[in-house]
Amino acid sequence: MKLKIRKKTLVIVILGLYLLFKHALEANSTSIVNLIVSYSDEALTIMATGYVLYAMMSYKKVPKFAKSALASWGVLLLIGVVSTLFNMVQPLKSDVIDMIACSKFFAFYVATGIYWNNHFQQDILLEFNGIVRFIVTVLSLLVICNVLIYPLFPSSEFRLFINSQQLFFGHPSNLADSALFCFIILLINEDKIDKTNTLYMILASLLIVSTMRDKQISAMVFGWISYLYFYKFKFNSKFCLVVIGLVASIYIGYDSLSLYYGGNLDATARGAMTSTGFQIAKEKFPLGYGFASFGSGASIAPYSKLYYQYKISTIYGLTPLEPNFANDAFWPIVFGQFGWSGFIVVAFxxxxxxxxxxxxxxxRLMFCGTLVLIAYLIIATVGTTSIFNDSFMLCAAILSYAFVYRYRCDNEN
Structure with missing residues (x-):
């Protein structure tokens, strides 16, 4: 297990590791450090936005995929600003905070795309491989110790056959996200050094299973299906792969989907948020209510009047005192804050x-890893804020790297 890092990529590696362990740092730091870590994603978003503006003014090469994302980002912000000015649901401070939150993925994706395109590091993911192997090994040993020997770290609720493991990450979902990104890096590099990466992929998979998070488990299973179908057995039909993966993901996540969205939608927080989001999109066609108005973290600080207006403020998880599930899904934000126009932009x-x-x-492995990342972004929309969440900033950097890699391969051929 070799850990080899070049000096010129040291900053990139440190930033990647920081994003991988950000929530762990947040959960285990003192008040001052916690405050810095909590707002670091906003600072990174502002810095990434500044880099994009600088790159455009200095005529740096902007890849086509980044231009497309830049257009989507710009249109979404425009919709948000216009609808905010028309409705003025929340204070300006909340609107600005939410504007930054909705820009996190876009800013990092475009900025890293421009950076990779102008300063391409051929083996950067390979440099991460040894580090990821070490991380997966240590985390796996800690989980084994926590489950079988002595509980060094707290665990969450009991699901199926095990308490959901979270170690020092603060929540099982945070550990699952980090393990999934490790799994994808190992998958992409599986053919570059030796065949032992498969063993570490298995360890990462077991880590994900130990968290008992359906979304990440679905993405991991889809990763294995992609790996076997497209790389090992050399099948070429990408459409069949997507169908198989979709069926597997729905099967794994069926219980959670039934719990949160089955039966009477208004009986659960996520269901009520989703149905209300559709109602808002219909009533406020085509722009929604604007930033910080509904479904986002900024919509509960202060508590948005829309929760009262649409009579969902008494539902468990959506109350003014405990709005724990008000910021727990992606589509309510899209439909509630940006309307059908925002949905079209996000779908595009x-x-x-x-x-x-x-x-x-x-x-083929780069394709598999990239497809799994995108699949997870889409799967995550039913239970997280997806691309509006800081957990996916590392995902943005990996995707932009893969697409620049593809451009360079095309140009060489």
Missing amino acids: FFWSLLNQCFKIKEN
């Missing part, structure tokens, strides 16, 4: 990601 962006992914032809 997801389509553009898939379109770029399907153009990766030279490296």
